[in-house]
Amino acid sequence: MKTDRELIQEFQRGSDAAFNELVRRYLDLVYRFFQKITPDKMEAEDLSQTVFIKLFKALKKFRFESEFNTYLYRVNVNTANTYFKRNKWRNMLHLDQAPDTGYVETSQEKQWQKEEVWATVVRLPKKQRLVVMMRISQALSFKDIGNILNMTEGSAKVNYHHGIKRVKLLLGNNK
Amino acid sequence: MNFEEKLQKTFSGTSEMLDSEQFINNLTSARYAQALKRSQAISGYLALIVVLFVGILGFNELDQGAILMDGSYYYSTSIDYDQNEGSEYFDDLALYIMEQEDSEYFDDLALYIMEQEEDIWMAFSFLDELEYDKIVNLMEEES
Numbered sequence: 652m653k654t655d656r657e658l659i660q661e662f663q664r665g666s667d668a669a670f671n672e673l674v675r676r677y678l679d680l681v682y683r684f685f686q687k688i689t690p691d692k693m694e695a696e697d698l699s700q701t702v703f704i705k706l707f708k709a710l711k712k713f714r715f716e717s718e719f720n721t722y723l724y725r726v727n728v729n730t731a732n733t734y735f736k737r738n739k740w741r742n743m744l745h746l747d748q749a750p751d752t753g754y755v756e757t758s759q760e761k762q763w764q765k766e767e768v769w770a771t772v773v774r775l776p777k778k779q780r781l782v783v784m785m786r787i788s789q790a791l792s793f794k795d796i797g798n799i800l801n802m803t804e805g806s807a808k809v810n811y812h813h814g815i816k817r818v819k820l821l822l823g824n825n826k
Numbered sequence: 827m828n829f830e831e832k833l834q835k836t837f838s839g840t841s842e843m844l845d846s847e848q849f850i851n852n853l854t855s856a857r858y859a860q861a862l863k864r865s866q867a868i869s870g871y872l873a874l875i876v877v878l879f880v881g882i883l884g885f886n887e888l889d890q891g892a893i894l895m896d897g898s899y900y901y902s903t904s905i906d907y908d909q910n911e912g913s914e915y916f917d918d919l920a921l922y923i924m925e926q927e928d929s930e931y932f933d934d935l936a937l938y939i940m941e942q943e944e945d946i947w948m949a950f951s952f953l954d955e956l957e958y959d960k961i962v963n964l965m966e967e968e969s
Contacts, residue, residue, distance in 0.1 A: 674846065675850070787836075
C-alpha cells in the first residue's frame, strides 16, 4: 500500500488516480468532521467536496513541510471557519428554527443541540474558536491541535480553557 | 458528567458514510465545472480588453477629423500629412473640404439651369448676375 507521500508525489507528476486514492483514503475522516459541524448531510458533503477541490489545487505545490494529515485538518478547519462566518447570522437568528438533525440523542443528559453549541462557539475569538472546535468535535489532543493550528500545546490549552469557559457561560445563559 | 464530556456527547452519534466512488465522480464533475467557469471568465475578460483597446484606438483615429488626399477622404491620423501642425491644419482642411463641396454643388446647379432653360441667354444673364462665371468661361473656351 502506497504512503500518502508517494500518492502526493504521483499526483504531482500528473496522476489523477493517485489523487482519487487519497480521496478514498480520507473521505470518511473529512465527511465525519463536517457531519459534526452541520446537521445537513448535503451541506456536509458540499463542504467535503470544497476541501478536496482545495486540496486538488494545493497539493500540486505541496512541499511536505508538514504531515499530510495535519495539513488536511488545517484545510478542514479553514473551510469550517469560512462556513461559520457565512452562516453566522443565520445560525444566530434562526436558532429556534434549526431542523431536526437525526443525530440528536434523546437521553436526558444531552441538553444541547449541535446547532446551539456551534452558534455559541462561532461567537468566540478566532483562536479560541478553532481550538474548541477541534477539541469538542474531533477530540484531538492539545499537542495535535497545536501542530495543526501552528501554536504551542500550552497555548492551545489556554485558548481552550478561555473558550470553553465562555461557551459554558453563553450556553448557561441560554438555558 | 463534566461540561466538556457533555459537549462531546452532543457530537457523538452514528454518522453515515458516503459512497466514495460516487463522491469522486461528483468531485471530478465539480472540478471540471469550476475549470470551465474560470476559463470562460478569463476569455470574457480578454474579449472585453480587446474590445476596449480597439474601441479606444478607433475613437482616437476618428476623433481627429477628415483628411483629403488624392481626391479621397481619410479618417485617420496614421496618414503622414506632414503639413501645417496641430489643429490649425485640420481647421483649414475642413474649410477647404466645405468649399470644394459648395463649388461642386454650384457647378452642378449651373449646368442644370443651362440645360433646362429654353432661352440660354436668360440663363447666361442670370448666372452673370450671380457673378458665376465658371460655366461662361467654359463655354467660351469650348467655342
